[in-house]
Amino acid sequence: MIVRPRLNDFYDLPFTQEQVDFAIPFLDEDIPLYLDPFLLWKSPSQQDNSLHTSIINSFNYLGSLFLKDEKTAVQILKEISECDEVGLGNSKTKHGKRIGDKMAKTILSTFKNIPQIQRQGFTHFEELQLLIENFSRDRVSDISCNFLKSFLADYTIQQCEKYTIQTDLIEIRVFDCKKLEIVNEKINLPLNPNTKEPIMLVPKRWLRFVPWINFEDYFQEYVSTSNRLIEGKTIPRVEILEYNRKNYDQVQAYVKRKQLEQKDCKNDPLFNQIPVLSSKRKLSTITKLPTGKTNNADQEYEKNLCPLLASMLYPELDFAQPQSRTVEGVLIRDLIFYNNTSHKLLKEIYEKYESKQIVVELKNTKEVTTTHINQLNRYLNNEFGSFGIIFTRNKPPKNVFKNTVALWAGQRKCILILDDEDLKLMCQVYENKQRKPIDVINKKYVEFIRSCPS
Amino acid sequence: MNKKEVETFLKLQPQLKSAYDEIALLSKKKPTDSLNTFKLKFINSILSRANEILEDKYKPFPDEFTLFNEDDMPNNSDVVFILSHYLTALEKLRCDNITRELEFPHNWFWIIDGKISEQETNRPTIK
Numbered sequence: 001m002i003v004r005p006r007l008n009d010f011y012d013l014p015f016t017q018e019q020v021d022f023a024i025p026f027l028d029e030d031i032p033l034y035l036d037p038f039l040l041w042k043s044p045s046q047q048d049n050s051l052h053t054s055i056i057n058s059f060n061y062l063g064s065l066f067l068k069d070e071k072t073a074v075q076i077l078k079e080i081s082e083c084d085e086v087g088l089g090n091s092k093t094k095h096g097k098r099i100g101d102k103m104a105k106t107i108l109s110t111f112k113n114i115p116q117i118q119r120q121g122f123t124h125f126e127e128l129q130l131l132i133e134n135f136s137r138d139r140v141s142d143i144s145c146n147f148l149k150s151f152l153a154d155y156t157i158q159q160c161e162k163y164t165i166q167t168d169l170i171e172i173r174v175f176d177c178k179k180l181e182i183v184n185e186k187i188n189l190p191l192n193p194n195t196k197e198p199i200m201l202v203p204k205r206w207l208r209f210v211p212w213i214n215f216e217d218y219f220q221e222y223v224s225t226s227n228r229l230i231e232g233k234t235i236p237r238v239e240i241l242e243y244n245r246k247n248y249d250q251v252q253a254y255v256k257r258k259q260l261e262q263k264d265c266k267n268d269p270l271f272n273q274i275p276v277l278s279s280k281r282k283l284s285t286i287t288k289l290p291t292g293k294t295n296n297a298d299q300e301y302e303k304n305l306c307p308l309l310a311s312m313l314y315p316e317l318d319f320a321q322p323q324s325r326t327v328e329g330v331l332i333r334d335l336i337f338y339n340n341t342s343h344k345l346l347k348e349i350y351e352k353y354e355s356k357q358i359v360v361e362l363k364n365t366k367e368v369t370t371t372h373i374n375q376l377n378r379y380l381n382n383e384f385g386s387f388g389i390i391f392t393r394n395k396p397p398k399n400v401f402k403n404t405v406a407l408w409a410g411q412r413k414c415i416l417i418l419d420d421e422d423l424k425l426m427c428q429v430y431e432n433k434q435r436k437p438i439d440v441i442n443k444k445y446v447e448f449i450r451s452c453p454s
Numbered sequence: 455m456n457k458k459e460v461e462t463f464l465k466l467q468p469q470l471k472s473a474y475d476e477i478a479l480l481s482k483k484k485p486t487d488s489l490n491t492f493k494l495k496f497i498n499s500i501l502s503r504a505n506e507i508l509e510d511k512y513k514p515f516p517d518e519f520t521l522f523n524e525d526d527m528p529n530n531s532d533v534v535f536i537l538s539h540y541l542t543a544l545e546k547l548r549c550d551n552i553t554r555e556l557e558f559p560h561n562w563f564w565i566i567d568g569k570i571s572e573q574e575t576n577r578p579t580i581k
């Protein structure tokens with residue numbers, strides 16, 4: 001079974017997150033990012049700007065509808081409050097909960113109760129985070145995605161054709177911005193192979209961890225200077241929201257300032273490499289760590305090595321996740337990477353050893369033994385193929401290295417053992433940028449193959 | 455040596471020298487840093503031409519070294535070490551293929567196809 005499977009892993013499509021324009025969806029969980037409409041507003045692309053206008057017009061239409069036909073407006077808002085097809089957010093199940101009647105009414109009542117909004121509508125509907133309790137970034141993202149669904153469907157079809165992702169005809173509910181209602185539409189979309197539910201792709205350039213306009217930022221910039229807070233008293237969130245509803249010009253001033261600061265608003269990448277300075281610190285911590293479990297050194301080793309390897313091997317290898325497993329009463333820690341064949345070594349690993357994912361076992365031991373090799377050997381299965389890496393502290397003894405050569409000769413399984421010296425070289429290469437850190441693994445592989453009987 | 459080999463030599467030796475100077479500079483600063491594949495490609499091109507004219511007789515390590523393998527990630531000091539040996543080997547080849555004219559001013563000339571040529575050269579630096 002693939003660990004933390006993504007859409008392309010299921011279809012055996014070898015592309016990395018770096019190479020594609022969209023966020024590659026996970027099959028079992030959401031992408032931990034949100035669509036921020038502000039990124040569409042500030043985008044230099046006319047298309048993105050018009051899509052933002054379309055979101056705002058549609059939302060303001062709901063507001064005006066609420067004033068005339070409360071029931072229909074509430075019904076539409078409830079339905080568009082979740083967008084499972086895009087799978088953005090923090091859900092571990094890929095299913096979110098829609099808002100209820102009460103929440104929908106509270107949201108739409110801003111069109112009734114705030115005169116400025118009643119007159120002009122919203123220019124950035126994410127302002128609702130500053131006005132309504134429990135209206136958070138996932139709602140901003142999901143409502144925006146629902147208003148953009150028709151565009152996202154076209155975008156998904158286009159990307160699927162480009163990368164030959166299989167699609168199937170399926171009926172979905174789409175907000176029609178001409179009819180101003182939700183209609184059923186049959187389109188070709190990729191399906192989640194496990195649940196058969198449709199998947200929509202979202203451009204990476206629209207995604208952020210937190211919307212540009214958000215409550216925490218507002219609190220930090222405006223409310224934190226309040227005398228009450230300085231005196232040590234607290235201001236309940238509800239009180240701030242209530243104040244904002246009654247003094248909407250405050251919110252407008254904040255939004256205006258955020259608009260002026262738009263240059264700083266950038267999309268967040270799905271994976272951030274750690275800076276070189278941080279990599280040096282982590283390496284220094286690792287090399288100073290004692291071997292074994294003294295003072296939880298094994299956990300420290302994992303804590304430091306995990307971000308270090310994930311960063312150094314990016315973008316050639318996308319990091320899937322760390323995992324722990326117990327074998328014969330011993331806790332083993334692994335790092336799992338997706339193999340997207342983006343390097344000649346990875347291509348060879350994919351073709352020769354059939355590894356769709358690469359397992360890197362972390363061993364903070366003084367000496368790797370044949371038992372460790374055998375444990376990893378038994379763990380290498382279908383998805384991990386016949387290739388594995390052990391990261392350890394010192395060079396393996398000759399008999400252990402011979403054992404790995406024998407494994408290759410007998411079962412064509414390749415287990416590479418990298419130590420602190422190799423890690424140092426990887427960090428050096430990561431810093432000076434003359435070669436890629438993955439070349440160090442390639443070097444070890446070439447050396448290993450040279451030692452194997454021809 | 456024949457005329458073509460001398461021509462190749464005359465182009466190759468300064469190329470090798472400037473590659474050596476460049477990498478030596480890098481090596482002084484960061485001896486253990488890996489050399490990138492772009493530079494390695496050109497160094498290998500120089501070495502491959504050098505191997506052709508040096509042949510086994512003059513190659514610095516005829517059994518152990520032919521060209522750099524980019525998979526081995528050679529570092530700056532490795533490359534400087536090899537280039538310096540190749541520079542010496544080329545000079546040795548030159549010294550064995552030049553002679554001094556008998557008459558005054560006793561300049562040095564290349565021996566081409568076993569005969570003293572009109573192609574002047576510097577005095578030998580290796581005996």
